[in-house]
Amino acid sequence: MSLHPTEGARYLFELDDAGEAPGQARYRVTVYTPDTETKYTARLSESGEAVIEPTADPLAAALEKNLRSIARTIARAAVKNSAADLPPWPRRVLRWRGPGRGS
Numbered sequence: 001m002s003l004h005p006t007e008g009a010r011y012l013f014e015l016d017d018a019g020e021a022p023g024q025a026r027y028r029v030t031v032y033t034p035d036t037e038t039k040y041t042a043r044l045s046e047s048g049e050a051v052i053e054p055t056a057d058p059l060a061a062a063l064e065k066n067l068r069s070i071a072r073t074i075a076r077a078a079v080k081n082s083a084a085d086l087p088p089w090p091r092r093v094l095r096w097r098g099p100g101r102g103s
Helices: 061-083
Strands: 009-017 024-032 037-045 050-054 092-097
Touching: 009 061, 024 061, 037 061, 050 061, 061 092
Parallel strands: none
Antiparallel strands: 009 024, 009 092, 024 037, 037 050
């Protein structure tokens, strides 16, 4: 199954390192559009901070804005997950944003 959507964009976060520093994690991110596949590195912290770095040419600003928003949501959820005795950093997160939502 292809992760390329017929419209909009799919954002796949895959945990690369949850032990980078206390309260932080690094994710490999791939953003799939109908025509492209763009890779990023995301460094997230439990404080809600998200540092996003493209590994090649960055996406259009609207798509990257969605990427940053999703990353911050994952980062903020880490504290809640820990409080609920869940792993703070999920191994994989897949989100879709359709037309009209910044794609």
